[in-house]
Amino acid sequence: MWLFFVFVAVPIIEIALFIQIGGWLGLLPTLLIVIITAALGTHLVRSQAIATFGSLRESLETLQNPTEPLAEGAMILFAGALLLTPGFFTDAVGFLLLTPWFRGHLYNYLRSKIKVRKTQFRTEYQQSQYRYSKKDRGPIIIEGEYHEENRNSNKRDD
Template sequence: MWLFLLFVGVPVLEIALFLQVGGWLGMWPTLGIVILTAAVGTVLVRSQGLAQLAKLQNSFQEMRDPTETLAHGAMVLASGLLLLTPGFFTDGVGFALLVPGVRSVILRYVRSKVRIQSFQYGAQTAPRAEDDIIDLTADAEPRDRPSGWTKPD
């Protein structure tokens, strides 16, 4: 039900804001603001996205947990989508997601609602005796001819 309200409520809110701002400023300044926020948002999203990508690469090189960096990167991506969507409400939410403090608060909230049951990072461990192991190559017949994917000699 909340998804339905989101898909109906946000466009209705955007239309109401367009009517209010358009009535107050006029059509051309309103359209100028929409285009300006999209351009500024694109520049900011690009710079923050590249910064998050660099942090992600560092976390992989240093073998650190990349979860937080990935979450921030996903929020920066969502911010870019919201800033490119015409509207004042979506621009406000998009610019808010560009603030690292806001992203951290959202991440803390999501962490409080999510329970991780298992996490494995790094090299895989050897299979335990109770694990089911299916060896598909043991009974395979050797092929005398090349597959259809390779060129014949």
Template sequence: MWLLIAFIAIPVIEIALFIQVGGFIGLWPTLLIVILTAIAGTYLVRSQGRLALAQLQSSFNDLRDPTEPLVHGAMILFSGALLLTPGFFTDAVGFALLIPAVRQAAFKAIRARVKVQTFGTPGAGRPPQHPERTGGGDVIDGEFIELPDDEAPKSSSGWTKH
């Protein structure tokens, strides 16, 4: 139901804003503002997206919960779509989502409403099952001899030395 209301309300809001702003400053300045916000938004989305990707990679490298960087990245992607959509209302929402404090507040609001499963790695906090051997433990002694090429068994697999 909310999606239907949004699909009806947002275009109506945009049309009303275009009429108001266009009537106040004129057609060409209005169109110039729309084009400039799309260009500026593209630049800002790219720079914020790089930062979000770096935070996501850092969370994976440090084995931390990647939920927050993923949500921030999704909000940045959504803001890019809003900024490329012509309109003043969508531009305002898109620029707001590029502000980290706004994204953080939106993330907290979303997290309060959605049950999020925690993420963990198997064996986190426990010693590894097969630690590297640094000495001690069971050692199996063995002997080997290297056969000359004429006494080596012939194999047709292509993986043995002939």
């Protein structure tokens, strides 16, 4: 239900902000701001994504838990999608997601809400002293059906 609310509320907020800011600044400055924030956001997303992938690579090479760099990468990706979406509200949330301190707080909050369970499986294998051979199986019987086909049946005897 909350997702439906988000999909309805965000466009309404964006339209209201476009009307307000467009009324204050005019059409051309409003469009310029939207284009500039998209370009700036793309540049910031790219630079932060490169740094985050470096952090992810380092954590994988040192066999550390890669959860935080993966979560940061997902937040940066989401920020990029928000910054490419035209609008002032989505730009504000996107730029907020690009700040490392906010991502850290959001990661800690989400980590406290998610429960991780660890499951272990254990199997045992015992080798039997008895070995099977062809003698133990008995005769090999292959069942099936067949019918004979005469190759000359297509020719007519006139």
